Amino acid sequence: MAAGMEFALMALDQETKMYGVIQRCTFNPEMSDRLYLRIKEELIPILLQTPGFIACYWLESGPDASTVLGIFESQVNAESFLGRFTAFAQKGLALLPVNHDISHGEVKTYVVCGL
Numbered sequence: 001m002a003a004g005m006e007f008a009l010m011a012l013d014q015e016t017k018m019y020g021v022i023q024r025c026t027f028n029p030e031m032s033d034r035l036y037l038r039i040k041e042e043l044i045p046i047l048l049q050t051p052g053f054i055a056c057y058w059l060e061s062g063p064d065a066s067t068v069l070g071i072f073e074s075q076v077n078a079e080s081f082l083g084r085f086t087a088f089a090q091k092g093l094a095l096l097p098v099n100h101d102i103s104h105g106e107v108k109t110y111v112v113c114g115l
């Protein structure tokens with residue numbers, strides 16, 4: 001952590017909940033530019049319209065791999081997004097991940113840093 005940066009470690013109480021979804025994807029590297037364009041133009045608006053959406057991070061894990069971390073207010077909200085993602089995926093399989101792995105669970109604690 002850089003000098004002078006402040007951070008907060010937050011433990012969630014019983015009333016405040018967050019739910020995380022991690023999606024690991026591999027795809028045809030020749031389709032990478034088109035995939036990212038579809039994500040920007042089509043998937044992000046879907047994500048922003050999902051009730052309970054908090055945050056999303058897209059990590060480039062390699063030339064043919066990505067990891068997506070989505071944070072939602074509840075498991076129901078996360079599952080709603082996954083349903084929307086499936087519908088998005090069915091619209092253009094040639095542009096979508098060829099291998100898809102999903103992990104999910106309740107967020108118990110988190111750290112934020114003032115950047």
